[in-house]
Amino acid sequence: MAEKKTLTKKDIKKAALTWHATSHLTYNYQRLQAGAMATVMGPIFAKLYPDKPEKIKEGCERQMLYFNTEPRVGAIIPGMTVALEEAYANDPEGGVDGNLITEIKTALMGPMAGIGDTVWAGLIKPIILSITLAWAMQGYVASAWLYFLIFFCFDLGLTYYMFTRGYKLGADSVDRFLEGGFVKTVTTAIGIVGMFCLGAMIVKYVGIKAVLTLEMTTTTLDFGEILNKIVPSFLPLAMTLLSYWMQVKGKKVTTVLLVLFVIGFVGGAVGFLG
Secondary structure, eight states, X not given: OOOXXXXXXXXXXXXXXXXXXXXXXXXXXXXBTHHHHHHHHHHHHHHHOTTOHHHHHHHHHHHTSOBOOOTTGGGHHHHHHHHHHHHHHHOTTSSOOHHHHHHHHHHHHHHHHHHHIIIIIIIIHHHHHHHHHXXXXXXXXXXXXXXXXXXXXXXXXXXXXXXXXXXHHTTHHHHHHHGGGHHHHHHHHHHHHHHHHHHHHHHHHOOOOBOOEEXXXXXXXXXXXXXXXXXXXXXXXXXXXXXXXXXHTTOOHHHHHHHHHHHHHHHHHTTSBO
């Protein structure tokens, strides 16, 4: 009977840190994060197949297939992959094989990307920015370093936790994670919170308002005040929605900026915007 090959905590820790460091270093349009997966799994294969270079080559080729997910929450997938490859190496006839590993990665990378982008880009990152940008606008230069420090700690901590959690759960995590509509529930709930954060940032950081006033015989018409009574922060919201709509329609960022510039220039020239 062949000796069982067991990965140590040090092996898993090194793999998790390698994923954190390399998840986007070899990013390309052909294979996206496949290079990072092969980088993570190379030392793992060397440990699992010390005397079988052909198995190491086979494993690396398997990991070089197209792969792409959100690198922090999605770190659960390379963690699971390590566990599955370990199980495959110890029991090739036990139900886990190369095709199953590839299929699991392919099935999970989309849902994990959706959750990860919602959690990270839609919630955590805007919250960190809203705090540190407010301090930066008050003249605190150290807020830039603080943003980096908080961002890095969250980034590393979340990536490491999800990777190691994926390894501990192994193949069983697939059914647990996708059962009961869990993915949909999480993305919906976090999406709502993210919209609240977005609304707060629009009010605080989109600096456009109507400054036109008309002196009447008995009163003064302040168009900015009138618009805000209709919808609070009407113009910042309108400009944000316009920018979003143009990007949804496939307009380039330069086009969006040019349109906003024209609106601001013309509005300022006629005395309506300020």
